[in-house]
């Protein structure tokens with residue numbers, strides 16, 4: 076048995092994993108980062124639109140600060156988030172972006188003078204002050220009070236990922252790609268590393284570490300129609316679930332994005348709408364103002380997605396061989412703007428659909444339809460990023476339910492989360508590794524490895540009639556149809572039943588080639604059962620949650636129910652023989668919230684079943700604020716009195732801003 | 737999507753597993769029906785699911801963003817996920833793994849390993865004067881034009897297509913490749929990087945670097961991100977030659 080020892084093991088080399096790896100390595104720990112693919116090819120590379128950080132540099136973001144970013148994030152989450160974590164996040168985001176700038180991410184910068192922009196479909200002139208020239212620029216995104224999304228044209232994820240990956244190389248983080256984690260090594264409630272398969276040689280190895288951090292991204296590929304890369308299969312979450320100890324949080328909270336292009340599902344960034352692009356129906360009519368007069372195309376993603384489907388259901392979709400769709404029109408931004416700031420979008424339209432979106436009129440409209448986009452759920456952690464139940468296991472990035480997104484995440488808050496969580500959780504993780512030794516007997520490691528070895532042999536020996544690819548396709552279609560944007564009790568119950576059946580069928584397959592190396596079908600055969608477990612957590616959590624909150628929308632329970640459902644869903648898999656997850660809940664405590672639940676600002680009012688504590692806490696908050704303001708306290712002191720939070724390193728320091736008085 | 741429906745196409749793939757004692761390189765033809773908008777990503781996934789589950793290839797983003805899927809299509813290296821079958825009127829596509837990289841199996845090559853070595857070799861990161869940046873303070877100002885110029889060179893996705901198209905690569909296995917030189921050009925523009933021309937000379941001032949390039953232009957012709965590789969190589973060469 077080959078055992079690789081290190082201090083800190085990070086599974087996943089996207090933005091979150093790499094940044095956490097740098098944090099651990101910088102604290103003097105020997106750090107290994109594992110990844111399915113070369114890390115610069117991670118899904119993070121695909122992020123286009125940008126990263127939220129309240130710098131307040133440019134005209135349209137002047138006056139921005141942590142408080143506004145916090146309020147937007149909490150509202151965006153439909154009050155499902157952990158407000159402590161949201162505070163930690165908004166306070167660190169400006170530092171994260173400045174660190175990235177110093178690592179070479181070529182952020183688009185403010186240019187003094189006037190420029191034309193399209194706001195609410197009208198040409199508007201914005202004039203930037205000379206004293207802001209050369210500072211980091213930002214653009215508009217849905218659900219934010221200020222223009223807060225910083226960007227590098229529409230390749231933000233790419234430049235960020237290369238910046239962080241290069242920095243990891245500079246610090247000699249040991250990065251190993253084409254390595255797949257198959258299970259976690261754990262004993263007596265503590266995690267000691269992972270059993271890993273080399274995807275080139277097929278060899279199984281053990282990685283033993285003082286602490287393990289999972290940063291394997293989201294689980295979008297349990298759906299068929301998704302913007303996610305093909306490697307976003309949720310295996311990191313699945314192996315945590317399979318420990319039987321760690322739990323997953325809010326797995327039913329799945330975000331659908333309004334504007335992937337039809338049929339390929341490749342995303343056209345929210346920046347399209349942020350920069351002024353609009354949605355049109357079969358008649359060319361701009362319909363969003365009819366539904367959301369205030370925010371229009373820039374309402375939250377869940378809202379826009381639902382409105383689009385609603386409009387299609389009203390008979391206003393554009394018919395096509397792939398079903399009805401909506402048009403996205405960015406031609407109104409002008410060719411020059413598109414060719415500079417939305418070049419990748421233009422290229423995607425040209426290459427995959429033969430359309431030039433800069434062409435004026437209908438010719439340039441791109442067919443779009445909401446599809447799965449982001450996994451708010453993931454490995455449930457404490458604010459330090461450590462699993463609530465399995466000590467030594469940490470998680471960050473999209474793989475985690477840390478939980479600053481609650482039931483809906485705002486555009487630009489995810490790549491921001493990855494680096495911010497990489498900084499915060501990475502440092503807590505490193506501290507854990509510094510404080511704890513490895514005490515596991517080799518025999519336990521051997522047992523964990525033998526188990527995976529035997530499992531692969533078992534798969535190759537299956538002699539049934541089912542086909543693993545068909546099972547996967549069936550799962551994905553089922554998730555689209557019954558666990559999608561609109562959900563109801565009947566459909567969800569059917570989904571749970573059928574997913575359970577599919578899980579059983581994964582043992583009745585026949586893998587054609589019996590090779591242990593270079594056998595893609597074998598890889599599917601061990602991944603799909605894990606994906607099915609993740610899918611079951613999503614469907615069952617959704618079935619039980621009889622309310623609508625954020626992206627989780629139940630047609631049979633239209634209201635957000637704070638009286639009964641202001642809680643987080645936890646799913647676990649206590650026994651290997653189980654064929655369904657166990658669902659429990661974790662309450663959110665209104666009386667410690669800085670921002671007690673209220674109306675979110677979209678859709679019809681009165682769609683909330685109030686919790687009586689909300690008004691009580693609001694009164695407390697108002698009284699305290701009033702009193703402290705009268706005493707001349709500043710916003711930081713007031714915030715601290717309302718809901719104190721802590722951060723590692725010197726991240727608690729105040730963020731300097733150009734607009735500081 | 738101006739493709740006629742239902743045309744029969746043939747995809748011919750070189751299969752070989754260097755890790756198997758019995759495998760020999762051989763072509764396998766797959767015949768399938770073209771669907772509207774079909775890319776090589778869609779076609780190869782279909783082949784794997786319906787005809788040959790043993791076929792190895794690499795896709796991640798399937799959107800031309802991550803650089804995973806470089807392969808040689810009818811003699812030219814290209815990103816398979818952005819290759820539309822409709823652009824091949826004869827309906828026959830022959831696929832080979834990219835040369836210059838270690839073969840993993842069939843169409844899968846180890847570009848990641850090559851790129852990591854390249855990144856380390858040209859020290860593909862910001863080299864500053866060693867002072868920690870105080871991230872609670874305002875960021876350093878950068879002229880918007882310089883930021884744009886840096887970004888333009890930072891768009892390389894490390895797909896390796898320029899390397900696979902490069903004549904010098906065939907003769908000099910240690911050649912840093914167009915991608916490596918682009919990387920140097922990128923850091924040379926970036927005001928955060930404090931390296932001088934002399935420092936860059938140390939890294940690439942030899943025949944395995946900037947002076948090895950034969951200016952055959954294939955790298956730039958094939959680069960899916962349209963990076964100005966030849967311009968930048970010429971610029972660096974002039975700059976570094978002036979030093980000695």
Ligand SMILES: Cc1cc2nc3c(=O)[nH]c(=O)nc-3n(C[C@H](O)[C@H](O)[C@H](O)COP(=O)(O)OP(=O)(O)OC[C@H]3O[C@@H](n4cnc5c(N)ncnc54)[C@H](O)[C@@H]3O)c2cc1C
Nearest residue numbers: 087088089090091111119124125256292472473487489490
């Ligand atoms: C098309 C698109 C556009 C987006 N645009 C934006 C945007 O503009 N702004 C924004 O804020 N967010 C955006 N997002 C969301 C954001 O990109 C992701 O949430 C974020 O990048 C996730 O980063 P991560 O580090 O958590 O995971 P990833 O980048 O997904 O990385 C996961 C890593 O884990 C590895 N891995 C997975 N499983 C295993 C295993 N079993 N063993 C070993 N390694 C494993 C993978 O190889 C990879 O290295 C976008 C998402 C999509 C789909």
Ligand code: SF4
Nearest residue numbers: 892893895896898959
């Ligand atoms: S320079 Fe172009 S061809 Fe070469 S690796 Fe980068 S993107 Fe690919």
Ligand code: FES
Nearest residue numbers: 796798802803817
């Ligand atoms: S799969 Fe990402 S570039 Fe082709």
